[in-house]
Amino acid sequence: MAAKIYTITSGKGGTGKSTFAVNLAAALAGLAKKTLLIDADIGMANIGLMLGLENSKITLHEVLADEANVADALYDGPNGLKVLPCGISLQGFKKADLSRLKDIIAEVSPNFEFIIIDTSTGINHATATSIEVCDEVLLVLTPEITSIADGSKMRAFSILLGKEVTGMVLNRTMPVHDEIYREKLVGALDLKIFEVLPEDVSIPNSIAGKSPVVTKYPYSEISIAMNRLAALLCGIKMPEPEEGKGQKKQKNEKKRIAGAKLSFSQSKK
Template sequence: MVKVYTIASGKGGTGKTTVSVNLGTMLAQLGKETCLMDADIGMANVGLILGMQDVPVTLHEVLAGTAVVSDATYSGPAGLKVIPSGISLQGFQQADPEKIRDVMGELVKKFEFLLIDAPAGISRDGVVPLAVADEVILVVNPELSSIVDALKTKILTEVVGGHVLGCIINRVDQEKTDVITKKMEKVLGVPVIGIIPEDSNTRRASSAKVPIVIKYPSSPASLAIKRIAADLAGVEMAEEKASPAAKEGFVDRFTRVLFKRKEKQ
């Protein structure tokens, strides 16, 4: 029986899409028939992260009624099936987010896991993914603004009849995990199902358009994602030791500074 998870966050910039891509890839690596659908039809990023930004048919065309879902389904890393949204504004204007229900009706017949990368924030486009999933997983950073917005998303999910399974805390200082976990569970009122540490390899993998669980499988972030995926899949995994992060070179420093400047703009 298929399990549908919507991956959501209260605000942009939490690393939600990166978590979605890597979690889906890891589930596929575990031998689970998995599909990742980018339901952020306004600010699509799944295709960009995986180098699929130029595919001919996307979820936009499916939601506009000009294509069927099989035409917009592509093979991704480790056998993960990916349904990217388009990046054109015209395609966004023509897409009807209400038709996501119909798309899901087709997908649940074919997969064991369906992950939906939801739009960040509270919007009309984001309500449907929160309502139709079996369970919602919140991706949150250990920052006040991210936590407050995640709480709003949790409340909205409950209002529309959805259920929040728990939260994944992303980009965490590894020395403060216990304190952060207790505070997050107290504020959000949901369990922490995983903690992904700050990992410089995440940026390197993203630049290469390869999921970190494939490019750097023994890195701290990869091992954290593997544990979360194993728990969702009901698979027991042997404990692995994280490899030390690679030393940051000039290109990595330049990319990091560039990203920080863009985030401030």
């Protein structure tokens, strides 16, 4: 049975698209689903950096250049996730042949239940290729007018390629982006909001620690939302957290996040 393939895209940078892709894939794997995460942003790859795989010798670059087998470019990630990272060298970008992505997907698809593809932002050949090989497109937006406008263009672009955008994820939200705001957004884009993810300090802390937030801070608000979305895609109903116990764990998680120090922060003298 072939995997269900989701391409994660956005109209502009800064939406948290790659971070979202990493955490959605890790959440799916945490639900015991055989999941593969592919970094198809061949020019500005970040997933290897985010998961501590930046020194991998064989990556999607080499596979696309027909210099290596895809099996040799698969690495172990959190929760049993498999990761196909992309290299970060310009030479690797130059020799990569994106037309081979379809065949690579066809080769690995029977071995997984879900494949999450992180692609580049905006309208370009790399994004088009990633959209063409997927079953469904998930659009990551932030509540800014530029992100929303560009997201609308990305939806139209997907339709031109014969793929519908299944829904959107509203990321990096603040309390002001309430239900009334979201209803207006749904009306403007005519797209369902799958999940609303808050601006959360646990994200930069988890990136600095080269771990998904769903594994590093599992009781944070954003992790709970990511797991809820993964369950939705799997057709699983997540159990409601026990009142009191869940709140206590969330409170402790907030304290732990607040006390965490970014690896690149400078000490005060």
